[in-house]
Amino acid sequence: xxxxxxxxxQSRTGSELLxxxxxxxxxxxxxxxxxxxxxxxxxxxxxxxxxxxxYPRRTPKQPYCDTCGxxxxxxxSLGQTSRxxxxxxxxxxxxxxxxxxxxxxxDSHVLGAYAHDANHFLLVIPRRELKTWLQELLIYHGTDxxxxxxxxPTTGGKFVAMHDLLRRMHYYEARFPMDxxxxxxxxxxxxxxxxxxxxxxxxxxxxxxxxxxxxxxAAVFRAVLRPEEQVALRQLLQIEDxxxxxxxxxxxxxxxxxxxxDMLNAWKIRRWPQAQIxxxxxxxxxxxxx
Numbered sequence: 001x002x003x004x005x006x007x008x009x010q011s012r013t014g015s016e017l018l019x020x021x022x023x024x025x026x027x028x029x030x031x032x033x034x035x036x037x038x039x040x041x042x043x044x045x046x047x048x049x050x051x052x053x054x055y056p057r058r059t060p061k062q063p064y065c066d067t068c069g070x071x072x073x074x075x076x077s078l079g080q081t082s083r084x085x086x087x088x089x090x091x092x093x094x095x096x097x098x099x100x101x102x103x104x105x106x107d108s109h110v111l112g113a114y115a116h117d118a119n120h121f122l123l124v125i126p127r128r129e130l131k132t133w134l135q136e137l138l139i140y141h142g143t144d145x146x147x148x149x150x151x152x153p154t155t156g157g158k159f160v161a162m163h164d165l166l167r168r169m170h171y172y173e174a175r176f177p178m179d180x181x182x183x184x185x186x187x188x189x190x191x192x193x194x195x196x197x198x199x200x201x202x203x204x205x206x207x208x209x210x211x212x213x214x215x216x217x218a219a220v221f222r223a224v225l226r227p228e229e230q231v232a233l234r235q236l237l238q239i240e241d242x243x244x245x246x247x248x249x250x251x252x253x254x255x256x257x258x259x260x261x262d263m264l265n266a267w268k269i270r271r272w273p274q275a276q277i278x279x280x281x282x283x284x285x286x287x288x289x290x
Contacts, residue, residue: 011163086124087152092121095121122166159190160192165192220263
């Protein structure tokens, strides 16, 4: 009845997604056992699982089937890991070589992987491993790999659950030709409702090499400016009054190191649109200190 991909799309949170990926690898029989046990219509004595709506509950008093109950219990210990992870949904002309056998990435940094077919894969990695993973992908495949990598957070918003993000990623995947490898980076769940607006601002879709360069900029930014300086800079860049901003800019720059001054002057960061500034600050959570 439900395929592995269907089970992944049942996930409401990032921790449930991680738990499902882990159980698909370590306990595949858990999912195979449910195939012959499709639930009967709800009655006074029997009911369907409240999560999947397909298989019978463990007992009339318990709301979940065996598979969903196991996933939810496993997810309880993965909440902290999920908060610092990111999800990659790939639609490519060929699977990366680590996934071609369908066994998932062997890299110890990878938290979960699933090869859906010859052109689709799902990967969960620590978000600060993103730049390293993309660089290794370019080293292994160069320009041979083409398609779209959609990168999005494991934490949903108030109105966006993980399964909503997964379904929308699949829906939007074929909007670009297979002429190069592109990255679509979604750092907040609400962006999924405003993709055209972010695309017009130039802060949503990149060629992969360009996106690695933007990650490199975020790494430099995080290394050169202290955390309190990063906060002060963002507040300063949000001031709309030009005279007030110019006055405070002089005071702010006077407190910086020579390296930080050179970086900000070279980038001309005061001329950046707000969307680009938000992207830079979002990416600082995806890079490590030098």
